[in-house]
Amino acid sequence: MLTLALTVNDETVTAPVAPTSLEFGTSQRGYAGLRAMLPATLEEAFRLYDISGMVRARVADDHANIVWDGRIEDWEITRTGIAVTGFGYWRALSDLPYTAMWSVSTSAGWRELQTDEVAISKPKRGSIDNNNRVYLAINKNAQTNTSNYIAAVYELPDKGDRTADTIAFDYVLTNATGSTYHMLMRTYDSAWTQVDSSTVISSNTNASGSYSFSIGAAVTRVALLFARNSGTLTTYSGETGELYARATNIRIKTTDSAAVYLNEIAQEIATYVNADNPDQLSDTILDLAADGLDFGNELYEDADPAQILEELAESNGYHVGVWDDQRIRIEAYADAGLDYYADIVGELQVQRSLDSLTTEGYARYKEEGGRTLRTSTIATLAAGGGVLRRTNVNKYGIARRSFIGADTTSSTTADSERDAFLADRGDYAIRVAMTIRAVFDASGARVPLYQLRAHDRITIRNLSPSLSATIDNIRSFTIARTNYNAVDDSIQLEPAIPVPTLVTMIAARRGTVIQETGRIRPR
Structure with missing residues (x-):
């Protein structure tokens, strides 16, 4: 028998009780929805209805194993008790918008530094562009010195959660004047107070190379400046575009790590959510996967942390969700879930489409x-x-x-x-519907249906692999979603459809929404 217990801040609201109706599920993001009817008198129902705080709900079996964990969001008083609707703690990630820059590897966000922002910047004396580079050229007949610069700046998001930590780029100085010109890197805080100043290159001839710098504390603006390296105001008499400094392959990071990985971003997001909602999400993650991809362009402004983690995980080929102990869990596809076995009883429908x-x-x-x-x-x-x-x-x-x-x-x-x-389009689209009665583990022991979770794998034992070249697409599948009904001990399973490779590549850029299709309904 399954029981439901309610708590607020670990204090008991209701002792474990057997609901008169109970449905709950899982998804690729962890515990999913729950619907339950709790028997209660009118007085008891109103006491629950008026309770303060976010109520945590746990479903347990006879052996005290937790099979669902989440929070109650909706309450409805009826004649027979109180109906509740809950969701798993993945939901907590969407309670707070997140603004931060982790890494930027593009020049598109750079702009002219204005004189009213930094007095030594004189944008009208030069030509600046950010087309796949940060380009600073001194105009014909323009005057520059160490108090009058051509400059461009990159600004981190306003009131963001992180500040700049490192910058690196390749540079080119084109200088045929015989006079010494220099390119500087300077940083500023949110009040335009200078924090760092570093010489990238100073030369009286052409030069090129690579540059990197560890940035000081509280920096939200990074600038590149170009001018005559002299206190004397000097007029450039050459043609516009012949004297310039250029930066390419620019990368600014807000971490001192050599690369920006999913696990570091996930840990930061967990800490961020926990700071405001400590009872909704743990401040530590469970990272079971390798570092994965280095994310070079991660800039979030008022973004949903859940969507951030979904997109990063899909790009890595990882699962991310919130399961036990309210912890964000990261793991590779191949390592997630358990293996179970079943037999088809009755209905089997297989369709393919060109x-x-x-x-x-x-x-x-x-x-x-x-x-x-x-x-x-x-x-x-x-x-x-x-x-x-x-x-x-x-x-x-x-x-x-x-x-x-x-x-x-x-x-x-x-x-x-x-x-x-x-x-993504190299084979027929296949749709399958089948009916199964029971599920077994590798030893042949029957498994309670409520134990099945997203990421578990089901193999149909009475479909022979010799029937068809494509039978493996049918006889073995990974679960994407479950919905268990305790009243009749039944479960609906939705198979995982492989995430399209192209969608994974461009989802973050185009906001693509992936729809899952196909459903298997065991009874």
């Missing part, structure tokens, strides 16, 4: 002048065990060529988006 099939394709993109270009056309690539394998047009008896529009001027990026697009 609709989404593509056997070959290309990408369209733009050159910098605006002309439309096309990548080469290649055969469909299908991901299998981490290895790309080319499919055979003869297998389907038809050539189906498609293209994707890549929002880029880079042929390399266009090729990558083309390959990802084809990897």
Whole structure:
């Protein structure tokens, strides 16, 4: 028998009680929704209805194993008691918007530094652009010295949660004047008070190199400045564009770590949420995955922390969710979940559709002048065990060529988006419905249905792998979502559909929403 207990700040609100109705589920983000009807007199119902604080609900089995943990958000008094609706603690991540810059590897956010911000900046004396670089050129007949600079600045988000820590870039100085010009890096706090000043290069001839700097405390603005390295005001008589300093491959980070990883961002978000809502989320995470990708462009302004973690995890090929102890949990796809077994009883429906099939394709993109270009056309690539394998047009008896529009001027990026697009469309779309009665572990012991969670894997034992070349897509699947009904001891399972590779690549940029399809309903 399953019981439901309610607490506020670890103080008991109701002792464990058997609800008259109870449904709860899990998703890829942890414990999901709960609906329960608690028997209560009218007086008891109003006492619960008026309780102060956020109520925590835990569902436990006869062995005191917690099978659902979350918070109650909705209350409804009825004639027979009080109906409650709850959600798992992944929900707590969406209670507070998050503003912070972790890493920026683009020049797009740089702008002219104005004189009313820093007095030595004289933007009208130079030409500045941020087109894939920070470019500072002194105009013909303009005067500069160590009190009059051409300058550009990058500003971190206003009232953000983090401050700048490191900057690195490559530089070029083009100087044929014979006089010494220098490029400086300076930093400022939120009140435009200077914190750091460092010389990037000072030379009377052409120069190039790499630069890095560890930034001081409380910095929210980073600037690059260019001028004659002399106290004497000097007029430049050459042509505009012949005397300039340029920075490329710029990266500003707000961490001293060599790279920006999912686990560091997740830990920071956990600490951030816990500071305001300590009873909703633990301030420590459970990190079971390798470091993964280095995220070079992570800038959040009033963002939903849940969406941030979802996108970062999908890019890494990791699961992220909140399960036990209100802790954010990160783990690789292959390491998540348990293995279970079942037999089909009765209904089995399998459908396949040609609709989404593509056997070959290309990408369209733009050159910098605006002309439309096309990548080469290649055969469909299908991901299998981490290895790309080319499919055979003869297998389907038809050539189906498609293209994707890549929002880029880079042929390399266009090729990558083309390959990802084809990897998602290299086989028939398959939909399956089946009925199963019970689930077993590897030893053959029957498993209570309420123990099944998202990420667990189900293998159908009475489907032979010799039936079809594609039977493995049907006989074994990973659970994406569960919904258990305690009244009739039934569970609905929704299988995980592989996240499209292309969507993973561009979801953060275009705000793509991934819809899961297909549903399996055991009874």
